[in-house]
Amino acid sequence: MFRIKICGITNVEDAIAAVDAGADALGLNFYKKSPRCVELDVARKIAAATEVVRVGVFVNHSTEEMAHAWNEASLSYTQIHGDETPEMLKPIADMGIIPVRRLSRDETDPVGLLIRDFLHFTSEIGWALEAMLVDAAVPGEYGGTGAKADWHSLHGYELRLDSRAGLILAGGLTPDNVAEAIRIVRPAAVDVASGVESAPGKKDPVKVRDFVAAASEAFASLGASDR
């Protein structure tokens, strides 16, 4: 899959800076109400300028819109960040679906909820999911909020799910906290949007570089044997 995703890339310059910093995935957000929404023609240029994994971020788009963006921007994954049900996604089941679960801090069994969602998606459609993404719930918002999930409550996800679908940790990550988040949650990958910006929709190259360096070091220090 991928390890470090820089999300909400809106221009070629930021895309190249993220790849040069060592990110192995870029998130292209097609949600019109987001300050990080990328135009399709720019997404096409980003695809032509980069060779890393590209993940499309969608919020209540039609499957036709998602398929169009998938082709135009040569995407590898489809991050479903809205209210979509697995049933709605059947026509695009082969488009690397990454379901998203927004967790509020008062969930009693977050890991159980994630596993239930994972099983629901796989049993309804019968595709093999590679990953689930966890974000923090903020009422009235879909994502990109800078709010953190309760990292301690997510510990153990991959053990309970027997590593069948990796956990992508998102929500409020920054260069200063990503290493601690990786140590506590032990996710398969991390994802950041607002935490590496100079303004909404514009990445700060220093923050991007620091984020990638901190995350890479933390993943390396987990070691292959104890993950």
Ligand SMILES: O=C(O)c1ccccc1N[C@@H]1O[C@H](COP(=O)(O)O)[C@@H](O)[C@H]1O
């Ligand atoms: O970034 C956005 O504006 C956005 C809007 C709607 C849905 C998802 C969005 N981004 C995703 O939100 C999470 C967390 O972002 P942050 O790091 O807390 O700012 C991440 O997965 C983004 O891909």
